[in-house]
Amino acid sequence: MLQEISLLRSTIETDIRALEQSKTKDAIEQFRLKHLVRKGTLQDLTDRLRDVPKEEKPAVGKELNALKTLTQNEFERLNEEFSATTATQATIDLTLPGRTLEAGAKHPIRQTLDEIVSIFTGMGFAVSEGPDIEDDFHNFEALNFPPDHPARDMQDTFFMETGGKTEGKSAAHSDVLLRTHTSPVQVRQMLHQKPPIRSIMPGRVYRNEAISARALAEFHQVEGLYVDKNVSLAELKGTLVAFAHQFYGSDLKYRFRPSFFPFTEPSAEMDITCFLCDGKGCRICKYSGWLEILGCGMVHPNVLKAGGVDPEQYSGFAFGMGIERITLLRSGIDDIRLLYDNDVRVLKQFV
Ligand code: PHE
Numbered sequence: 001m002l003q004e005i006s007l008l009r010s011t012i013e014t015d016i017r018a019l020e021q022s023k024t025k026d027a028i029e030q031f032r033l034k035h036l037v038r039k040g041t042l043q044d045l046t047d048r049l050r051d052v053p054k055e056e057k058p059a060v061g062k063e064l065n066a067l068k069t070l071t072q073n074e075f076e077r078l079n080e081e082f083s084a085t086t087a088t089q090a091t092i093d094l095t096l097p098g099r100t101l102e103a104g105a106k107h108p109i110r111q112t113l114d115e116i117v118s119i120f121t122g123m124g125f126a127v128s129e130g131p132d133i134e135d136d137f138h139n140f141e142a143l144n145f146p147p148d149h150p151a152r153d154m155q156d157t158f159f160m161e162t163g164g165k166t167e168g169k170s171a172a173h174s175d176v177l178l179r180t181h182t183s184p185v186q187v188r189q190m191l192h193q194k195p196p197i198r199s200i201m202p203g204r205v206y207r208n209e210a211i212s213a214r215a216l217a218e219f220h221q222v223e224g225l226y227v228d229k230n231v232s233l234a235e236l237k238g239t240l241v242a243f244a245h246q247f248y249g250s251d252l253k254y255r256f257r258p259s260f261f262p263f264t265e266p267s268a269e270m271d272i273t274c275f276l277c278d279g280k281g282c283r284i285c286k287y288s289g290w291l292e293i294l295g296c297g298m299v300h301p302n303v304l305k306a307g308g309v310d311p312e313q314y315s316g317f318a319f320g321m322g323i324e325r326i327t328l329l330r331s332g333i334d335d336i337r338l339l340y341d342n343d344v345r346v347l348k349q350f351v
Helices: 002-021 025-035 041-051 057-091 108-122 150-154 184-192 233-248 301-306 323-331 344-350
Strands: 133-135 176-178 197-206 218-228 254-261 264-273 290-299 315-322
Touching: 002 025, 002 041, 002 057, 025 041, 025 057, 041 057, 108 197, 108 218, 108 233, 108 323, 108 344, 184 197, 184 218, 184 301, 218 233, 218 323, 233 254, 233 264, 233 290, 233 315, 254 290, 264 315, 290 301, 290 323, 315 323
Parallel strands: none
Antiparallel strands: 133 176, 197 218, 218 315, 254 264, 264 290, 290 315
């Protein structure tokens, strides 16, 4: 009997070595069926333990148990190793193409804004910001919009509901509003800083307008303000022409048209020749050959006063431009809403 056990041991050991070479699910299962089930080799020997003479039983039993434990342990080890390798094989498919990471890019409005900011900071302007939620004083009154003057209708305003109405103001309006332009930041800047002031002020502005291909209720402007002794109209023109040359190209033609803003006197609007049709007239410039790009003027003495600056000692110029408008003109897109849909197919063209 001991001899049979040792024979079985060498069979099992050979089987295990074979399994080490090819750990297939099938081979492992065959091993189990051959040795470890009720009709298997080990049970067969165990059954025949009955016929072993009593005095030999302990030694034979011991030997047989040792072989059983060994076989069981080896089976479990091999089975585990097999599942571990198949698990990793299942999750890693080396033939799959790699995943590429899509790089983000700046939004076209941000690109325009950054470019404008860098041109003006290059000319010595600082950058400052003001709040989107303004009051009547900064958005209108200090900018020389007289109360109940039709000039206030130039920009349809979103007023905020604040509960109580402010005394002396038009009964229908509260005093708190979403700024309709970045010009209130001029006033804040003057109240905050003694001249010389040379700042640009980018930000979001809001107007109660029907949304269309040309207008949104929310857009961006960059304001500019220069206040010092003897600031002249010539400097205003020189600064804006230098900007336009850097931004649109040095061969551009421009013109200043007289205009009106309550907070500047004199006031003007700057046009450049349409760079899409080279001034010949096209859909984008509405067949005029010119594109209006900004409003500007010499800061009105009343505005300097409201900002705590003495108009006898100081003068200044200011300008304001719409970022969306400039971005659209440059790219030849004719619907402003495309800038806000965030359709990747559109945005990708600005990378
Ligand atoms: N605030 C004016 C607007 O929104 C632009 C402007 C700014 C004009 C500064 C003159 C001076 O249209």
